[in-house]
Amino acid sequence: MSQAFDLVMLALLIAMALAVARSKDLVAAAIIFSGYSLIMCLLWQHRGAPDVAMTEAAIGAGVTTILVLLAIGRTRRREK
Amino acid sequence: MRQALVAITVAIAAVPMLLAVAGLPRPGDAQAPVHTHVAARYVAEGARETGAENLVTGVLLNYRALDTFGEVMIIFTALAAVMAVLSSAAPRRPEDDAPGIASAIPISPVVAFIIRLTAPFIAVFGAFVILKGHVSPGGGFQGGVILGALLMLLSLVLGRGLERPLLPVPLARWLQAAGPLAFAAVGMLGLALTGALLGYPAGPDQQLLRELMVIVLELGIGIGGAAIILGLFLEMRGD
Numbered sequence: 001m002s003q004a005f006d007l008v009m010l011a012l013l014i015a016m017a018l019a020v021a022r023s024k025d026l027v028a029a030a031i032i033f034s035g036y037s038l039i040m041c042l043l044w045q046h047r048g049a050p051d052v053a054m055t056e057a058a059i060g061a062g063v064t065t066i067l068v069l070l071a072i073g074r075t076r077r078r079e080k
Numbered sequence: 081m082r083q084a085l086v087a088i089t090v091a092i093a094a095v096p097m098l099l100a101v102a103g104l105p106r107p108g109d110a111q112a113p114v115h116t117h118v119a120a121r122y123v124a125e126g127a128r129e130t131g132a133e134n135l136v137t138g139v140l141l142n143y144r145a146l147d148t149f150g151e152v153m154i155i156f157t158a159l160a161a162v163m164a165v166l167s168s169a170a171p172r173r174p175e176d177d178a179p180g181i182a183s184a185i186p187i188s189p190v191v192a193f194i195i196r197l198t199a200p201f202i203a204v205f206g207a208f209v210i211l212k213g214h215v216s217p218g219g220g221f222q223g224g225v226i227l228g229a230l231l232m233l234l235s236l237v238l239g240r241g242l243e244r245p246l247l248p249v250p251l252a253r254w255l256q257a258a259g260p261l262a263f264a265a266v267g268m269l270g271l272a273l274t275g276a277l278l279g280y281p282a283g284p285d286q287q288l289l290r291e292l293m294v295i296v297l298e299l300g301i302g303i304g305g306a307a308i309i310l311g312l313f314l315e316m317r318g319d
Contacts, residue, residue, distance in 0.1 A: 048219035049137045049218065051134075051137075051217045051218065051222070052218075054209070054217060054218055054222040055221055055222050055225070058222055058225035058226055058229065059225050062163070062225070062229050063225055063228065063229055063232075063309055066313065066314060067233060068311070068317060070313070070316040070317055071316065073317075074316070
């Protein structure tokens with residue numbers, strides 16, 4: 001059961017990482033990357049690292065996404 | 081041609097990495113070096129020696145306090161770098177991208193109401209995570225980010241930009257330096273008490289002092305982190 005959870009989460013992580021790499025719309029990429037951090041947070045918690053999980057949820061899924069969006073707002077939205 | 085180069089580069093990077101991973105001990109192996117070196121001492125003595133029941137905090141703020149000092153300096157330097165780069169950058173050119181995302185859409189009343197409603201709870205949770213970090217999961221970094229995210233939300237809802245910031249600028253500058261300042265203060269206290277920078281007094285009757293030093297560090301990291309995140313947000317929004 002525990003292993004199955006890990007495998008599903010890892011498969012999702014790989015799929016999201018590929019989606020981020022392939023996306024030409026940077027806003028979409030930023031949002032998918034926030035979801036990646038959320039799954040990473042679940043994995044940390046599941047592996048028994050609640051401190052890291054909290055950091056990942058707050059910084060990875062929250063603040064980083066906003067900072068990336070602001071950076072996109074100051075530059076261009078679409079990758080060439 | 082380009083694709084072939086990418087494939088070769090990936091192979092060169094991936095093969096040694098996968099080989100190294102294959103050579104690692106199995107997770108949970110009691111004979112793994114990580115469990116036979118210093119970890120046993122940390123687990124057995126950490127709570128008593130560091131004044132932090134949460135061993136992660138104990139390692140972070142006591143055994144490896146100098147490393148954490150470095151981390152706090154990195155975050156502080158990041159804000160300084162963002163300020164330096166953005167203050168010298170060319171002003172924003174709106175024609176680069178017609179549907180701008182940062183400022184075009186006003187905050188909906190529903191979002192504003194929810195943020196105002198939940199703000200006190202988020203603030204209490206952030207303070208709790210900072211102050212309880214030495215006994216339960218959490219600590220200055222996590223709680224500071226929670227408070228920083230709250231300050232970001234409030235700046236958005238209240239429409240406070242750089243020209244009318246939530247905190248007066250001189251106060252904000254001091255708060256942004258709270259992390260390094262707290263480490264310097266605790267470090268010098270340790271130097272005076274034990275002769276080593278960031279040293280913690282080891283006596284059995286000084287448990288309370290050790291705990292207080294950890295809490296001062298947590299508060300510095302938390303308050304400094306929140307102020308730095310708000311600063312990054314305001315600088316990058318730049319309006």
